[in-house]
Amino acid sequence: MAQRYGGKYSPNGAGPGKADAAPFVREPRIRAGFGSFMLFVTPFLFLIPAFFSSTTNLFVGLAAGVVLILSAWLTREGILAQGAFDARRIARRPAFPRKIAGALFNGVGLGIGTSMWATGYTYPVLFGVVGAALHLASFGPDPLSDKGMEGVDQFQTDRVARAIAEAEAHVTAMKDAILRAGDRQLAARVDRFATTARTMFRTVESDPRDLTAARKYLSVYLMGARDATVKFADVYARNRNPQARADYDALLTDLETNFASRTQALLTDSHADLDVEIAVLRDRLKLEG
Numbered sequence: 001m002a003q004r005y006g007g008k009y010s011p012n013g014a015g016p017g018k019a020d021a022a023p024f025v026r027e028p029r030i031r032a033g034f035g036s037f038m039l040f041v042t043p044f045l046f047l048i049p050a051f052f053s054s055t056t057n058l059f060v061g062l063a064a065g066v067v068l069i070l071s072a073w074l075t076r077e078g079i080l081a082q083g084a085f086d087a088r089r090i091a092r093r094p095a096f097p098r099k100i101a102g103a104l105f106n107g108v109g110l111g112i113g114t115s116m117w118a119t120g121y122t123y124p125v126l127f128g129v130v131g132a133a134l135h136l137a138s139f140g141p142d143p144l145s146d147k148g149m150e151g152v153d154q155f156q157t158d159r160v161a162r163a164i165a166e167a168e169a170h171v172t173a174m175k176d177a178i179l180r181a182g183d184r185q186l187a188a189r190v191d192r193f194a195t196t197a198r199t200m201f202r203t204v205e206s207d208p209r210d211l212t213a214a215r216k217y218l219s220v221y222l223m224g225a226r227d228a229t230v231k232f233a234d235v236y237a238r239n240r241n242p243q244a245r246a247d248y249d250a251l252l253t254d255l256e257t258n259f260a261s262r263t264q265a266l267l268t269d270s271h272a273d274l275d276v277e278i279a280v281l282r283d284r285l286k287l288e289g
Contacts, residue, residue: 035138036079039072039106046113057116064113067105075102075135078142085143088205097142107132156208163211163218164201170222171197177226180233189249190229193256197222200263210266217262225255 043065050061078098085091111128118124171194178190200217204210211218232248235241 033079036072036076039075039102040069042072043068043109046109046116049116053116060112060116064109064116067109067112071102071105071109071135073102074098074105075139078102079139082140082143085147088147088202091143091147093143093146097144099139099142100136103132103135103139106135156211160204160208160211163215164205167197167201167218167222170226173226174229177230177233181236183236183245186245186249186252189252193225193252193259196256196259196263200259200266203263203266207266213266214262217259221255221258225251 046061046068047065050058050065053061075098078094078100081094081098085094107128110131111124114124114127174190175187175194178187181187197217200214204214204218228248228251232244235244236248
């Protein structure tokens with residue numbers, strides 16, 4: 001969706017009495033790509049001829065199409081899961097290897113489909129193996145190991161994962177609710193706040209010890225922001241009250257400022273902890289030397 005340009009000297013921009021907001025930065029979108037789309041086209045190479053063949057080939061073609069659609073869906077979900085994995089500094093490997101399973105189902109589907117025209121098992125098996133290998137070579141395997149988890153307390157990471165999931169749900173609810181207000185500028189403001197909030201999420205994920213200091217922001221403040229957004233969207237959609245809009249815009253500014261300040265404080269604390277660790281290590285090396 002196109003975004004209206006806005007700045008300090010633009011209409012409805014930040015005037016002299018308002019603090020300049022952080023620049024709008026859109027969260028990088030994770031896309032499956034054109035290749036995964038083409039996987040959904042392949043099943044029709046068997047589904048369409050199946051309806052113009054014998055009864056046996058009809059069921060064989062339908063089975064091949066269903067298996068290939070399943071393969072395409074698994075591959076698409078695997079690509080999206082790997083995109084989320086790559087976007088984070090600390091991440092666990094996917095619980096189920098979707099792309100590898102998609103390659104296997106692709107080979108099975110091609111083997112079943114080839115049996116519509118080929119006699120015996122040589123060509124179906126050959127096409128199935130080649131298809132699975134090409135699929136795996138094109139899309140790659142799933143991440144098979146955790147990333148950045150060395151020396152991280154498993155219990156703490158589980159707590160962080162649950163807190164971040166809850167916070168993400170609040171942010172998503174805010175973005176969905178503000179669309180009902182029908183105001184593109186406010187929707188962009190909520191997107192900008194969501195980016196600021198997610199910066200805090202990534203900071204807490206990088207150092208699970210920060211969860212205690214950020215818990216109030218991840219739960220209480222975000223829940224209140226979600227409820228305020230829902231109520232504002234309902235009121236503003238009915239009467240377009242300018243005062244309500246100004247109050248909500250001020251609330252977003254306060255939230256954005258406080259979240260950014262807390263995130264910076266978390267990063268500063270982490271840097272102080274690093275300085276302490278380095279100083280202690282230097283002292284030990286001097287003693288041993």
